Amino acid sequence: MKKKVLSLLLSTAMVASLAACGSTDAGTTTTTTTGDNTTTETQTSDSTTATSTTDTAAAEDYVLETLNIVVDGTVTATVESGQAEFVQQWEEAVSEKLGHPIKLNINQLDHSDYSGTVSRLLTTGQPGDEGYPDALIMSATMLRQYQTTGLLWNMADAYENAEFQSRVTLPSVNENMKTSDGALYGFAPTYGNGCVTYVKQSWLDAVGMKAEDIKTFDDYYAMLKAFTENDPDGNGSAGTYGVIAAGYGKLDEAPYINYMPEFWQGAYPSFYQKDGVWVDGFTEQATIDALARLAQGYADGVIDPDTEDAGTKQAREKFFSNDQSTSEGVFTYWAGTWLRTLTTNMEKQEVDNDLGDDRLVQLAPIQEIKDTWGGYLNREAPVWVITDDQDGNDSREQAIFDALLETMLDGDRVQTLWTYGAEDVHWSTKAESFKTNEGTENEKSYEYADGEFHLKQSPNDPNSLWKKNHLDAVLVIAPLTNGFVDNDELVAEGNKFFTENCVDAPAAASCETLTEVEAELVEVKTTLMKQAVAGEITPEEAVAQYVEAYGDVSEQIVSELNAQ
């Protein structure tokens, strides 16, 4: 009898636990107020979909109670860096604007596997499911891939009628994102930004060169050789390199060539529009020439071999490493805020501390870049997209737009949150004084008067100042109206330099065949590029092998693109 009772108890416990496992029914509750003032509550779960809206419901009547967003690493107010306070202040500010409470759930994915994780999220869920994003960030390339899938909402009307329209200073950013039939599936709150080439001033001094004299590829290459061979770190032995980058070319992310623009020059190893006609840039002579330059750089040892496999983090850390004996003199990376970040990191690593904020010099585009593209490439902006529940009613999507994107550019409180982070956590207007690197030779004092806008110490690193949150105040398409400006001269200088020396990158290509085979093409092109740079095959052979294996597919893609 005891055995039976025990077995019964065990069975009950197990069944209960399994039932509990299966019942992840913590879905969002949405309340929909219909036109006739009746209210319907729908509890959504894994197996149910929020379909309580009716055709008669007006967009403004939809009450969005929970907003689930998926973001990448560009939201710098991470969980460790005051995200909770950001969310709390956002909820307060937006609830006040909307006139009803709203809860914000942020799902911040690993930046390096962002597109893959997004793909899995969108595959395995549907609007209303817990974890399924109402809105998310996408790169321009991702947007092109997804905008034809039906998963994204066409926000063209919402964008046209948005309140921030009257303050938009760069309307072309989003106008250029519209499809040929006028649909807008992604909204870019900023323009794209791009990379500029940074050179260590101390190394230039050591080899007796000046940045303003580097005007052509020959000058640039001579500088790299000097950095490799002339002991710029002054330790009396070899080991230094001219340049490092996160890959010779990042062929899976437009604009592909921006980490080594001097070597790629006018080449563009992907599909792009040339004089109004789509072409496959990987098959062009310019790509062969670029690969030959890279191969020469590799053979001469001016390119750090770690470039082949390095991610951006590894490349950055090697560039500003405390051990400069195996470092590099040149690093092409993001403009503006990153000039400050790289300089601060060099300071932390005690590299060239005597030079202060003049450690790095920004190299103007060499003549070959000016002659081809016209300047450094300003990538297509990352965008926010809203998922479409495909119920034929835009009320949910419009409510998401109003809560997230409309407020994101309100010019005031919410935009400040997205630009600088949470008040009194990331920034403040209260009188205060503090020190960074206290007690060290790098100690720096900060003092602010009451009412003076200023950035505070980073929540996760009190020895450095907070820089920004998701939006870059300089890049945003509708500026803040509350006068809050970060006065970091280095950031301003970096942004000014890039703006003066950039051109828009080619628009990303998108067609059915390309979406199907893009990963395969990227893999084979990356392999051939690496083999050509390492000298295992010639650049001509690399392109010939590509054409032989994928020539038909390439032609098909070009044909589809030109037919659009």
Next chain:
Amino acid sequence: MSKNQNVATTSTGAPINKKPLGTRIWNNRGYYLMFLPVLVFVIIIYYWPMLGVRYAFYEYKLRNITWVGLKNFETMFAKKEFWTAFSNTLQISITKLIITTLTSVLVSVFLNEMHNMFAKKSLQTIIYLPHFMSWAVVAAIFQLFLSKSSTGFVNETLKSWGILSQSIDFLHTQSMWRPIFYLINIWKETGWGTVIFLATLSGINPELYEAADIDGASRLQKIWYVTVPALMNTVIIVLILNLAKVLNLFESVFVLYNNRVFDVSDVISTYIYRQTFLTAIPDYGYTTAVGLFKSIVGCVLVLVCNYASKKVRGRGII
């Protein structure tokens, strides 16, 4: 008497009840009730997910699922990359299995011959340690160690000794990748592999060695004529047991391979990984088909090994 001999019995010798199934279940309902949670658990955790193999017959992109029959398999068999991965999997796995087993045997024998217990235990501990390091850490260490860059210890040391004039790109050169991979595997897994062989060696009857001594056998002769034959049965068993798992090769390759050595390093699991996780909008149907094929081949290998096991040691592995 003869009637008693025909009574069917369980493995413990108890006579099997001939009552109807329903009655037997009812009579043993307590046991069945106890077994029920386990059954439910196994079904939900192990068998329910297997229903996903049906997607091998669908095109499955984002939320669009379309029946395509055997098209995914046709696509798979038509792809050069798949066959390269399949061939590499078998070559790398089997070679690795043979090499690591042999080195484990060799090291076990050497350890067995050591009489200084402190040295023996110390050495055992040292060679066991790498087994407990994750493959990600091992890869990071060896990538740094073998780097072509000026941070690469091996290249810089060989150059400073005048042995090399140019750095060697060990992990990016097709002809060198597999030997390096096997060496890293030997470094990491040999120690752990010796455990089972040392256990066998400790079970060898000392009288055999005493007899060999009386016969005037040298140390090498004792190893060759006593130790090695005693180990052979275990070696064969280890080989058979591991042969069933040869297709499960992923992590060690994934952390060490790169584009330039795909032709000699890409295995089925890494191929599936790239197709699934590094593709913007993957076709889960296709990758499920590749996974299903791998499972079928793995299943066949298990059955073959089971048959071989029965032949060699009189009982199967499943």
